[in-house]
Amino acid sequence: MERMTSETFDQNARAALNDAMLHQALRRLADTFGDKRKKAIATVADWEGLRTGARAIKDDVLLHLDTYLEQFATNAERAGAKVHWARDGAEACDLVLNIVKTRGATNIVKSKSMVTEEIHLNRALEDEGLDPVETDLGEWIIQLADETPSHIVVPAIHKTKGQIADLFVEKVGIEKTDDVDELTYTARRFLRERFAKTEIGISGANFCVAETGSLLILENEGNIRLTTSLPKTHIAVVGIEKIVPRLTDLDVFLKLLPRSGTGQNLTAYQSIITGVKQNADDEGPEEVHIILLDNGRSRMLAHPVTRQSLACIRCGACLNACPVYQQIGGHAYGSVYPGPIGAVITPQLIGLSKAKQLPYASSLCGACREVCPVKIDIPELLLHLRAEITDGSANGISADTSTRKKFGESLAFRLYGYLWAGEARYRFGMKAARLFQTLVARRGKIGKAGKLLSALVPPLGAWTARRDAPTAAGKSFREQWRDGLEDK
């Protein structure tokens, strides 16, 4: 299936808005997750204090990341794991492939992990003729459908029950059913067979504990525990920002993450994995590989504003709260990280030029910042990225139409900067606008603009497609002030 890219965000979004099935699926988001989250955080005495505490831990980690990473690597290796470092996605994929090939393994299971989506690990494995199986129900659904996740926590949220049933009929060969239990059982039956013969399990991790070299992974289905304990070899791919200094730091994050993500007080499973099994009779892998991935993260670390992007614990609360995400879903962002945090992270991961629409895909309403468990100021980050984009585009016209549009915009803003920064010029501009509006206004408002007018004044065309526009008042406030209001 052809993947949408961030570069065509506007087109992707328009297509999404016209997708009635998607809207039906997204309706659940705000209603279900928003309400469940509110109820779950009400069970905590000092939610604000937890948020502040969590952010303080993250800030400390990000300021001393090199030290904590070394500490983590030393302790993980002491417990028997092998730690690898990957500069980018390609390096990380090569490391995984190398481990797989050396062991001559063909049966690979995967558990849900955003970072392996980020580096397109499945594609890299498939290109080598391997057949990794996703074992999270949502991830398995989108793997069957040959799609990408549309949400950080609930990857198949864009699909309705009916669509999933049809998919199972087509790909797994079951009889058509709308019984959710039956659909879940189908997945369980199929996946258990794969688990039984698996040689390598690949996972991500929610947190890496520096003082013990442990990984903490949260889940509800139990498949992650199987993925990380059943096969002889476990490979964990994790971003370098996942570090927390101490085991006790997990306390605050365990309170924040499930409540923010799924509105649960705690997930059904919490696995702390420390190195390999110590005795032959123990359960667990004989080999553990931890691949620590940079892939643009140290770039974010360099600036005090962008650094906070790395505090994200991937709970997905900002997606659920975002009015834009609620309208268009995740795929339109053209990135494995959609929604507000995706609009911030994606341009920093793949480059501003490839995702320059994303920082603008927000009304800056601040709902994301309000729900973020680690207090990331997403609007501040969006504004920061917008400023970077605008500076870079001030150079002039290019053949690329999107840049040309940008040129028109930058001209408009320079004009606005000139006209509106002087009172006389401002008044003159407003007189001109009043003259112009006599041509287009009817009965005190401007209705849907025709093609010619829309081409001449694109923002007016965009505004009036679905909304009437107001007209400038006969007398401005300043005129009324002068004409008697001042002395009234």
Place this chain on the structure above:
Amino acid sequence: MKVSLFVTCLVDQLFPTVGVSMVEVLRRVGCEVVFDERQTCCGQPAFNTGYRHEAQKFAKRFIEIFEDSDAEAIVAPSGSCTAMVKHFHELFPDDKTWRERADKIAAKTYELAGFLVNVLNKVDVGASASGRFTWHDACHGLRELGLRNEPRLLLKNVKELEFIEMSNADVCCGFGGTFSVKYPEISAGILDNKIEAIEKANIDAVVSGDASCLMQIGGRLSRLGLKTKTMHLAEVLALQQ
């Protein structure tokens, strides 16, 4: 108290009645009102679109103009423009002097509802208006300035007025400045949810603290031919029916 009006360009040109109403309300509660005609725009459109150079020009101009006044407070009929003034200092990352001047101005700049309730301790401004009214939280007033109860208190203290809380009052209307014309379809999609909530609430007027939200909501109500009015908080508080 002497108050300097920061009327905002949107109110000045498109919704002057909001400014006139604000003057009336402020005078009614005993304020002396001054207005510096040199003021134009706070530069928010430039700042929010990423044009920091232009935004800085507007910020400097704004600071210089309002520094000239001996008014104790600067009051605006907009949470969004007030929030912009609070952001001014970010435009001078390498200039301590300007940052301090920006902070000084920001410290005495208030949105109307916040000023009336938190500075003057007034929840009853002597207004009366009959009908069913609801409040739409403009995002910046709510989430940048933290004004949730203040406007509701003011509305509930208007005589005869029946206050109705609509569902999702604190969800964005989809305006978002240039967002509304950069992604008009998404903006209108978000707006339709707001219109749905307004219709369900079955009210005479939807009230807000930002003219921009009212322009967005009103523009759709007008296109759909719906009778619900849009009113700025200042306009409601000025009513004495």
